[in-house]
Amino acid sequence: MRLTRAGEYGIRCVLYLARHGKGTLVSRKEIAVRTDVPPHFLAKIAQQLARAGIIEILQGANGGYRLLTDPERITMLEVIEAIIGEISLNDCVSRPESCRISARCTVHRVWNKANQQLRATLEETNFATLASEDACCLTPFPLAGDHDPSMGKK
Amino acid sequence: MRLTRAGEYGIRCVLYLARHGKGTLVSRKEIAVRTDVPPHFLAKIAQQLARAGIIEILQGANGGYRLLTDPERITMLEVIEAIIGEISLNDCVSRPESCRISARCTVHRVWNKANQQLRATLEETNFATLASEDACCLTPFPLAGDHDPSMGKK
DNA sequence: TCGATACAAGACTAAAAACATCTTATATGT
């Protein structure tokens, strides 16, 4: 009963980009190091974020990722669901036909309510808000100024 | 991102028992057939419900399971967590120390809120309510009168 | 008291999902 790590990684990635602002290009390697995500795994996650239209991926030398949208217009729900698909707590929610009379089933209604509430909570939160405060899942880095000597190019 | 099937099965089991009322003994086989749960799997689930003090298991010929508590005092949360452990949406919730500065992390706070809300919703719902209405996860059976000829002893 | 019946408890297994990693290909700036 948990969201996947890939989902968490996706949030870290978008959060890192959000701190740099929409349109700023950041290399995959930098994001991977700073958010503590395996680089190849990040690549897969980024592809899903790109397909969802949240980020853009630039290939070639000096390539990288950048946000396509303003951070305040990106919600946690969007990011999570871009990666793990629509959140559904169980079969009762995702495949109501698996039960016999789901339309009138109380259990079913409770699950649906819980599921919808969870999604609503995640939808309320955007990345401008997240980026403006401290976040645990990033290595600390100066909010202004991008060139941290400890990062290096190699 | 889903509760396990075992959790759903546990709810079916308790719901079935709730419809028979606190204290009524029902055989495992009957519950398994009527709730469409593999009998041996139900045994494992029942053991967890018993350890949590929700049901009592009686061995021997004519043994079976029965509710120890009034259905209105049993919540969905209790049943689910008796089986899958405390609900936590992700590592960020279950192991805050896995992040660096979780105490001040916005992301962390959102997850915690979502998690707590989910648990609250499940806690609001008790099995007296659930049992009083239609439910999809049970084969239909007459609410009054226990001896359905289609069940048979064999 | 013996046998049939019912559950206990844990070992075991199969399949799926999660969590990556690796390899080959492609794109881009210099």
Next chain:
DNA sequence: ACATATAAGATGTTTTTAGTCTTGTATCGA
């Protein structure tokens, strides 16, 4: 052209889920 980046999918490992099997124990009733 070459160095550097990412793409994309094949592959591999580990963990979890879901379920089964086997052996043992408890209770009832003839």
